[in-house]
Amino acid sequence: MLTYSTDATVDAVVIGTGAGGAPLTARLASAGLSVVALEAGRHWAPARDFATDERAQSQLFWTDERLSAGEDPLAFGNNNSGIGVGGSTLHFTAYVPRAQHDDLRLKSSFGVGEDWPLSYGDLEPYYDELERFLGVSGPSSYPWGPPRTPYPLVPLPLNGAAQLMQRGCAALGIRTAPAANAALSGSYWQAGVGWRAACTNRGFCQAGCSTGAKASMDVTYIPLAIGHGAEIRSECFATRIEINSAGRATAVVYVHQGRETRQPCRAVFLCGGAIESPRLLLINRLANRSGHVGRNFMAHTGLQVWGRFAEEVRPYKGIPGALISEDTHRPPDADFVGGYLLQSIGVMPVTYGSQVARGRRLWGNALSAHMRGYNHVAGINILGDCLPYAGNRLELADERDARGLPKPRISFSNGANERRLTAHAERVMRDIWKRAGARDVWAFPRNAHIIGTCRMGTDAASSVVDSDCRSHDVPNLHICDNSVFPSALAVNPALTIMALSLRTADRYMQRLGREGA
Amino acid sequence: MRKALHGGALTDATRAAVSTRLATPQVIEPRFFTSESLVTLRAVCARLVPQPHPGAVDIAGAIDTRLADGIGDGWRYDAMPSDGEAYERGLVGLDETAREMSGGAFIALSGERQDAVISAVEGGSPAGATWRSLPARRFFEDLLAEAIEAYYSHPLGQEEIGYLGLADAPGWQLIQLGERHPRETPPVIGEQPHHDG
Ligand SMILES: Cc1cc2nc3c(=O)[nH]c(=O)nc-3n(C[C@H](O)[C@H](O)[C@H](O)COP(=O)(O)OP(=O)(O)OC[C@H]3O[C@@H](n4cnc5c(N)ncnc54)[C@H](O)[C@@H]3O)c2cc1C
Ligand code: SF4
Numbered sequence: 001m002l003t004y005s006t007d008a009t010v011d012a013v014v015i016g017t018g019a020g021g022a023p024l025t026a027r028l029a030s031a032g033l034s035v036v037a038l039e040a041g042r043h044w045a046p047a048r049d050f051a052t053d054e055r056a057q058s059q060l061f062w063t064d065e066r067l068s069a070g071e072d073p074l075a076f077g078n079n080n081s082g083i084g085v086g087g088s089t090l091h092f093t094a095y096v097p098r099a100q101h102d103d104l105r106l107k108s109s110f111g112v113g114e115d116w117p118l119s120y121g122d123l124e125p126y127y128d129e130l131e132r133f134l135g136v137s138g139p140s141s142y143p144w145g146p147p148r149t150p151y152p153l154v155p156l157p158l159n160g161a162a163q164l165m166q167r168g169c170a171a172l173g174i175r176t177a178p179a180a181n182a183a184l185s186g187s188y189w190q191a192g193v194g195w196r197a198a199c200t201n202r203g204f205c206q207a208g209c210s211t212g213a214k215a216s217m218d219v220t221y222i223p224l225a226i227g228h229g230a231e232i233r234s235e236c237f238a239t240r241i242e243i244n245s246a247g248r249a250t251a252v253v254y255v256h257q258g259r260e261t262r263q264p265c266r267a268v269f270l271c272g273g274a275i276e277s278p279r280l281l282l283i284n285r286l287a288n289r290s291g292h293v294g295r296n297f298m299a300h301t302g303l304q305v306w307g308r309f310a311e312e313v314r315p316y317k318g319i320p321g322a323l324i325s326e327d328t329h330r331p332p333d334a335d336f337v338g339g340y341l342l343q344s345i346g347v348m349p350v351t352y353g354s355q356v357a358r359g360r361r362l363w364g365n366a367l368s369a370h371m372r373g374y375n376h377v378a379g380i381n382i383l384g385d386c387l388p389y390a391g392n393r394l395e396l397a398d399e400r401d402a403r404g405l406p407k408p409r410i411s412f413s414n415g416a417n418e419r420r421l422t423a424h425a426e427r428v429m430r431d432i433w434k435r436a437g438a439r440d441v442w443a444f445p446r447n448a449h450i451i452g453t454c455r456m457g458t459d460a461a462s463s464v465v466d467s468d469c470r471s472h473d474v475p476n477l478h479i480c481d482n483s484v485f486p487s488a489l490a491v492n493p494a495l496t497i498m499a500l501s502l503r504t505a506d507r508y509m510q511r512l513g514r515e516g517a
Numbered sequence: 518m519r520k521a522l523h524g525g526a527l528t529d530a531t532r533a534a535v536s537t538r539l540a541t542p543q544v545i546e547p548r549f550f551t552s553e554s555l556v557t558l559r560a561v562c563a564r565l566v567p568q569p570h571p572g573a574v575d576i577a578g579a580i581d582t583r584l585a586d587g588i589g590d591g592w593r594y595d596a597m598p599s600d601g602e603a604y605e606r607g608l609v610g611l612d613e614t615a616r617e618m619s620g621g622a623f624i625a626l627s628g629e630r631q632d633a634v635i636s637a638v639e640g641g642s643p644a645g646a647t648w649r650s651l652p653a654r655r656f657f658e659d660l661l662a663e664a665i666e667a668y669y670s671h672p673l674g675q676e677e678i679g680y681l682g683l684a685d686a687p688g689w690q691l692i693q694l695g696e697r698h699p700r701e702t703p704p705v706i707g708e709q710p711h712h713d714g
Contacts, residue, residue: 051530052527053534069594073595077591164694311695312694312695314681316680316682317692348682353668354662367567374679375678
């Protein structure tokens with residue numbers, strides 16, 4: 001790996017190496033820029049460091065304490081926040097559906113929420129490129145959304161939960177398809193990355209893939225970036241962005257092994273995720289002339305419905321999210337704005353047990369009896385819209401963490417729309433499980449993914465970045481991660497974040513060519 | 518000792534993680550709790566998460582170790598004090614409730630009466646001064662979640678429910694409904710004395 005001196009001014013410093021940070025690091029480096037990417041976590045060697053053990057793999061989660069407030073306080077850590085080179089893609093489930101046209105036009109369609117200042121056409125070439133580069137496995141013809149190029153790899157095999165959901169959906173006339181997963185159904189070669197081996201169905205995506213089959217950033221865009229001359233500085237926690245009198249960013253200050261270091265640069269790309277990016281801006285009192293940093297916080301409605309079946313499911317095997325339906329993208333009988341998708345899910349025992357604790361409060365002999373049914377459990381999950389509300393936001397608390405920085409306090413309450421959407425979904429999922437033959441069906445309400453705290457928009461008074469993810473206030477500061485989403489989308493976010501990341505780099509390079517800035 | 522640990526079904530990283538956990542001795546000298554409150558915590562955990570071989574998995578000890586090492590899970594309810602303080606006060610609260618309900622400390626009560634105390638805490642408005650400032654339901658939920666996570670992340674807890682996902686080094690080819698590899702026939706991990714259920 002090429003390294004850069006902290007005495008020299010590099011072209012770009014990227015903060016965070018997850019879905020938002022890694023693709024643009026590779027893109028900028030491949031255009032010949034000198035790029036240093038700072039990452040708070042470690043640079044893992046998955047085959048050596050990743051155990052098939054949920055507790056050991058808690059090493060992948062962001063554990064600096066966050067305060068959860070509101071009526072529906074959110075769980076962080078393993079629910080949504082990763083640390084390490086690759087960010088939350090280290091433990092994402094690899095589910096990568098595209099957004100649809102109307103996902104980006106919520107306000108135009110329903111009169112509430114926000115439109116994106118981008119269209120599907122702006123994202124489509126990047127979706128195509130990403131699916132090819134990551135090696136996405138998916139069905140040969142996808143039943144929903146606009147016509148599209150076929151997925152490069154055949155679908156991953158369906159596991160027990162997927163078969164059961166297929167059975168229940170077929171009985172109800174709900175269409176299903178094998179899901180698009182950024183995990184390889186066959187070994188795959190990419191220039192700049194080399195060979196990656198096929199998925200071995202170990203079902204452990206949410207706690208780290210030890211085989212490299214899952215297209216987390218550490219085995220895809222990071223090696224590509226390094227090959228193009230980027231330097232990845234792991235275990236470096238960014239604390240300050242320095243601004244000169246002209247209002248431009250000039251350096252990033254970070255802490256490595258307790259020592260503060262300063263890296264001068266010509267541009268900053270802040271990609272710390274939808275909690276850490278706004279937190280860093282608020283701590284630095286930066287890029288917030290709109291007062292919108294930390295506002296518009298959203299979290300997908302993510303109800304899970306579990307059932308117990310006579311058959312053995314053994315929910316630890318196979319890619320966890322193997323089957324999808326988007327028939328509920330805009331349900332005809334909806335009494336809510338937006339929509340949701342349905343996916344089958346497998347589950348690991350500690351994750352399941354934790355939900356049984358928080359969702360069912362089973363203890364004593366009732367708990368033991370329930371848990372002994374683990375091998376017969378299958379789940380369905382939704383991923384649904386969430387509107388922005390004034391009260392849902394991130395602020396800095398007075399309390400400080402071990403680094404001496406103010407802890408973030410995140411207030412979150414589902415609104416009437418999320419409650420109606422969730423009730424609709426619960427009816428549908430219970431029907432599916434009933435038709436599939438489930439007993440002891442129960443629902444675990446939850447919200448997943450952290451979205452929207454540095455919203456993208458055309459109006460500088462009500463948004464933080466423009467459609468190129470460039471700060472309205474600081475011209476050489478870009479923010480690119482889940483925080484810039486103006487609306488939540490009725491699909492999982494990672495593919496769209498990566499698309500924005502590549503696009504942000506391309507737009508920046510175009511501007512650099514034109515204006516030299 | 519344990520077949521799977523010696524067989525080729527576990528990767529080196531998995532074997533290391535599991536062996537370490539299996540070899541972790543019971544906490545005798547707590548580093549976070551007082552000895553008395555550790556005893557109370559052990560008694561609560563035994564009611565919350567019963568074990569076929571009582572005490573085989575040291576749930577309370579795992580909580581003590583985590584708190585002493587200052588490890589968190591990345592969040593807490595804003596309405597709750599820090600994890601450590603919540604545990605200390607919650608255990609005091611349990612004893613208060615036990616005294617109010619049954620006239621004795623929690624550990625002095627029969628299992629049935631202990632369960633009644635736990636149910637009162639779970640219900641959200643138990644007797645006892647502590648609970649006026651510590652949300653009882655939240656305390657119960659956090660404690661139960663941590664106890665369950667500690668037990669089912671232990672090889673013995675996993676063996677009890679027939680979880681064999683850790684034996685994945687050769688990958689899984691038989692993943693459909695009702696399909697099993699030969700190594701999925703329990704007990705894979707242990708030649709532990711077998712128990713019913
Ligand atoms: C269990 C789980 C399953 C998921 N499954 C899916 C799925 O199937 N499909 C999907 O689309 N999405 C999924 N997601 C969500 C997806 O992983 C995230 O939406 C996505 O990774 C977010 O990208 P990001 O760039 O915003 O942040 P991240 O990927 O979290 O990256 C942020 C990075 O910045 C680093 N960082 C933060 N602050 C600093 C700092 N001050 N200095 C240095 N570094 C810093 C962090 O360590 C981290 O590496 C899942 C998430 C979880 C937790
Ligand atoms: S299921 Fe496949 S992609 Fe997921 S962790 Fe296992 S090997 Fe990796």
